[in-house]
Amino acid sequence: MFNNLSEKLDKALHTLKGHGKITEVNVAETLKEVRRALLDADVNFKIAKDFTKRVKEKAIGQDVLTTLNPGQLMVKLVKDELTELMGGDTVGINLGGSPTVILMSGLQGSGKTTFSGKLANFLKTKKAKQVLLVGCDVYRPAAINQLRVVGEQIGVEVYAEEGNQNPVEISQNAIKHAKANSKNVVIIDTAGRLAVDEEMMNEISNIHKAVNPQETLFVVDSMTGQDAVNTAKAFNDVLNFDGVVLTKLDGDTRGGAALSIKSVVNKPIKFIGTGEKMDAIDVFHPDRMADRILGMGDVISLVERAQEQYDEQEARKLQKKIAKNQFGFDDFLTQINQIKKMGSMKDLVGMIPGAGKALKDVDIDDDAFKGIEAIIHSMTPDERTSPSIINASRKKRIAKGSGTSVQEVNQLMKQFDQMSKMMKMMQGGGGRKMMQMMKNMR
Template sequence: MAFDTFSSKIQMALRRVSGKGRLTEKDIEGMLKEIRLSLLEADVNLNVVKHFSAKIKEEALGAHILKGLNPSQQVIKVVKDNLTEMLGGKETPFTPDTKQTRIILSGLQGSGKTTSASKLASYIRKHHEKKPLLVALDVYRPAAIDQLKTLGASLDIPVFEEGTDAKPETIAKHALSYAKEHALDTLIFDTAGRLHIDEAMIDEIKTIHQVVNPTHAFLVLDAMTGQDAVNVAKHFHDHLSLTGAILTKFDGDTRGGAALSLRHVTEVPILFMGVGEKTTDLEAFYPERIAERILGMGDVLTLVDKVSENVSEADMMNMMEKMTSGHYNFDDFYKQLKMIKRMGSLGGLMKLIPGMNKMMNNADVDESRLSSIESLIQSMTKAERKDPSLIKKSANRRRRVARGSGRSVADLNRLITSFDQQLMMVKRMGSMDPSQMAKNPGAMMPKQKIKKGKGKNRGGFRF
């Protein structure tokens, strides 16, 4: 899969900080050095490497991160955000024109223009319910026209061609009339490629652009190539005002240079990626998802986001201090439950709260279980909530609480067991520095491991 090498290298770099309760500037420097190396090895443009490594450094060393909650995860988040930025930031969705969409594809020889033209036609027909027409403007090789015709036939999409004798701009003009006559609202022009950029080729495409007046000018770029591809892109962009790029061959072991440098060097967004040779192998390009895939860490980030959205640092600190002070009681337990509820029923979230995952049997927060615990705690007296031993000692109290909540004594006993389990965790934590735990509750959990193996999340970070 794309980025395999880069992905494992950058994950190695992140291991320098992951799971650490406290980070020093030296840790960050070590990580940055490895990130820079992994980017250079992926053949990312040097300016891009410099720019982003400076940004990551500045953000990762920010006081609020090193002193805040979960410094290692926050630093990993900084890396992810910057990687997303390198890949283009927010995604640029493809939007067809309301009247007629005219797309010209250009690019070097063998980059995947003809294949992408057919993929795109099929994609737009499927996702936007349009009627596409493929136009063969590669008049230099009869085989190129045949290739497009074969692809078109396999998709049942019409292909407009006038052989190899006519000029591409003339064919383009005729194609526009043909589309009008046949009520085809989306034209995709496949142009000839060259081994290197030459002025004649650029002039030819410029002329085609003048005739077609495209609504979209896409560059087709082979993702297997590194930053060379980006220099090509820059040249094309200077002459053609590209509106986007299609990155092909993402299914190979893409080094990553092109994808990671394109936006920063040219400002041209990547709209699609080719992920195979079949006509269905085209996907919209989501920078953030690609960044997450590279880092193999989507879930962890969602977690950090959720927690920082829903739980204030002060709340977390208070809770941690309470738990380690020996005065942890049912009131606090109840507060924690409410915290979890606010964050939604995300199984992984509970792992941020010591003992909670055990209590919930490692499953997602079960709403009915939550409300059962809630009603049990609510039917306790203030004194019982403050001092759990009262309930534990007295069978009478237990019966009264159970009756009052409409639950069984067994339910209450289960709650007490959960509470005790949590207290045990807290005791175990007693030997740790509380401020440290508040900063990094994850440190109390088993260390993050890098899993090797097959599947979507291989090599990814997991608690």
């Protein structure tokens, strides 16, 4: 996520290293590189220029605090400005109304239908809402079928009317259906349209007037950069939408849309899409995104995702097993599955401070655990419960069954043994000893 921009900003901010005081000369040099990094990320020239001007005004003449060097102070100033540029505060979705009506708008191919499903899944699982998806794309072949597949995947009802080519009528009927069937959220997936297509723009305007939605969201493919920002302005002039959704942020995006769109349309980014899976959706937090862009990670989001997968009862069972030295490969597999539920590995690594930079050239695949899982699944129930019984002949059989080598099985056994010892140590008050040892090593 924004790897190019992160790398260039990191290089720009390093030009201040070693200076005892921030001066106009070294600030100008640094901010010239910052502006160049923003322009390379497809940020509008005026926005990039105003951004660096504001940072310069705040930086000039500031004495370096005793706990900071100039580079760290400049990072803080840039981080604060990035946060403001992307909206400042987190803005949630309005779930008022009975039912809540959410109208999706955007260009063709921006990912509206997929995101409609992600949002429905998010509201169903995180907010305990009864959601109805509505297919109002009456032009694109198989659009309704796509929505039905998505709805089936997440267990959400899809409302559509075969043969009816009037999306205004369909959306009104869908709301009546929602009220009659105790649905408290209606998400209307509309056809993609070009801002220059007056007839199609009038159509979505008519849908908007007919259903009076609590939320009108504009879906943007973040990989289209500055073009997406210009389109957002044209749509906003017609719809006066409530918020922006950035999709495909897991791709090789330059970041221009995320950094520019708030300044151009003065509407908050409310959600981001971070992958293909139906749970790959995040509420947009400008401050956390600024941290990630500057390589500081996003520990808060990482902890929140971990807490979502945390099962207190299972954790207590695990603690007892560790205490009795009964931690086996089945338990290890359970931990892997919980990590996988937290999101894509690339996204999770980006949330760990410094990890994104350290692993920038490493391709982190979502199938990173595939080999480990294959090895464990090739073990017998007894072997998974009591790893100590796995001898040389068993290792050969496990390697053959998993399509791996004996060396890979040995490596996993060694890592598992080290992890088991570490967990045992942390359980028995060893955590405090370890922390003390680390302090003494400084």
